[in-house]
Amino acid sequence: MKSKNFKEIIAFFLILNLIILFIGCNSEHSVKKLTRDELVQQSDTILNEQESSFYSEEQSQKSSAPIEEQAQELSVYIEKQDNKLIGSAFLLNTHCEIILYDENDKNLIYDTFDICRDYENRLSCKISSSEISQLNHRTINQVSDSTAKLLQEALTYSALSDGALDISIGAVTNLWDFTSDSKIVPSQENIQKALKSVNYQNIQLINNRVIISNAETQIDLGAIAKGYIADQMKAYLVEQGVNSAIINLGGNVLCIGTKADNAGFTIGIQKPFEEGHIAGVHLDDFYQSVVTSGIYERFFEKDGIFYHHILDPETGMPINNNLASVTIISEESTTGDALSTACFVLGINKGIELINSLDNVHAIFLDQDGNLYFSENISEELKIDV
Numbered sequence: 001m002k003s004k005n006f007k008e009i010i011a012f013f014l015i016l017n018l019i020i021l022f023i024g025c026n027s028e029h030s031v032k033k034l035t036r037d038e039l040v041q042q043s044d045t046i047l048n049e050q051e052s053s054f055y056s057e058e059q060s061q062k063s064s065a066p067i068e069e070q071a072q073e074l075s076v077y078i079e080k081q082d083n084k085l086i087g088s089a090f091l092l093n094t095h096c097e098i099i100l101y102d103e104n105d106k107n108l109i110y111d112t113f114d115i116c117r118d119y120e121n122r123l124s125c126k127i128s129s130s131e132i133s134q135l136n137h138r139t140i141n142q143v144s145d146s147t148a149k150l151l152q153e154a155l156t157y158s159a160l161s162d163g164a165l166d167i168s169i170g171a172v173t174n175l176w177d178f179t180s181d182s183k184i185v186p187s188q189e190n191i192q193k194a195l196k197s198v199n200y201q202n203i204q205l206i207n208n209r210v211i212i213s214n215a216e217t218q219i220d221l222g223a224i225a226k227g228y229i230a231d232q233m234k235a236y237l238v239e240q241g242v243n244s245a246i247i248n249l250g251g252n253v254l255c256i257g258t259k260a261d262n263a264g265f266t267i268g269i270q271k272p273f274e275e276g277h278i279a280g281v282h283l284d285d286f287y288q289s290v291v292t293s294g295i296y297e298r299f300f301e302k303d304g305i306f307y308h309h310i311l312d313p314e315t316g317m318p319i320n321n322n323l324a325s326v327t328i329i330s331e332e333s334t335t336g337d338a339l340s341t342a343c344f345v346l347g348i349n350k351g352i353e354l355i356n357s358l359d360n361v362h363a364i365f366l367d368q369d370g371n372l373y374f375s376e377n378i379s380e381e382l383k384i385d386v
């Protein structure tokens with residue numbers, strides 16, 4: 001009898017709890033309880049149950065995205081683990097995470113993910129209302145200051161890598177689909193046609209005005225935008241007084257300061273296609289960004305042939321040079337993202353040559369046979385575990 005009463009009381013509180021969670025909201029973030037499985041499904045990531053709470057933050061009204069895009073919700077999962085506050089969200093088509101080591105304020109995580117989403121809405125060529133899509137449709141030719149700054153930087157890296165990184169590659173990347181299960185290999189005819197529009201020199205920037213000289217040229221900032229967005233997220237957190245944090249945008253890792261015990265962060269370089277790390281990079285208070293471009297990030301296999309998402313701007317096909325990944329360690333993540341893609345396309349020799357010609361940047365190349373190659377002087381500035 002006693003245990004029945006007890007069960008009834010527990011059931012009552014559980015239902016009450018669910019109702020409170022369902023209708024609960026705070027002044028800044030309207031929240032609605034969703035099932036945890038929905039986020040796991042989206043992000044393909046198993047999240048720790050410990051001390052966890054799950055919220056769905058509805059898209060804020062400030063975005064100028066059209067109705068169908070505004071209807072999307074940003075799901076943010078937050079958990080407290082020891083002294084860390086860990087936020088996860090599916091953004092930029094990948095699993096993103098923010099770990100705060102010296103803060104307890106969940107709003108910092110919500111606001112930083114909001115910044116991430118705002119930049120994605122502005123920069124993604126897959127979102128029809130973005131500035132990049134509007135440039136590609138030739139419906140605008142003026143862009144915001146931040147987009148102009150990123151375009152300028154992207155053009156600089158395109159030139160620096162002699163077009164190995166080429167942000168005018170959009171007509172070619174549009175032919176490929178590495179995110180769904182469609183597994184379509186574009187026809188050579190379509191690839192050859194699209195390649196005619198690829199040349200970063202077709203894009204010119206005069207202040208905030210973008211001049212695209214070839215009518216077919218399409219911009220794709222996919223190789224650099226994640227790094228840039230990580231830098232903006234970091235700038236916001238630093239401005240808010242955060243001293244110790246990690247921003248991880250699907251493997252693009254950017255740190256703030258050191259851990260609570262003043263030890264620098266150690267970031268693992270993933271083994272391709274399997275669990276575990278091939279090397280660990282110890283960061284200090286200057287080198288805070290670790291970005292990897294790899295064949296295992298987005299790919300499909302068709303008729304026994306492996307196709308991955310880093311394309312050769314000369315052929316329009318996945319670059320085939322026996323590399324598995326390139327990791328760039330730098331101060332800023334924009335640099336790391338641009339150079340990791342550029343070096344992947346350049347290959348080991350030319351890639352290492354490029355990195356050696358630059359200050360304050362290091363690289364680790366991994367080939368498909370498991371061999372590691374390092375840029376010059378890396379061990380003088382960084383401790384690497386292999």
Ligand code: ADP
Pocket residue numbers: 164165166167169173220221222223224226292293294297298309310311312313337340341345
């Ligand atoms: P990830 O997006 O996995 O971090 P990268 O930073 O290497 O990987 O960027 C790959 C993306 O960049 C592709 O999905 C595509 O949109 C675009 N891209 C592919 N090849 C090139 C290239 N040679 N130059 C510029 N952009 C590229």
Ligand code: MG
Pocket residue numbers: 222223224293336337338339340341342
């Ligand atoms: Mg990149």
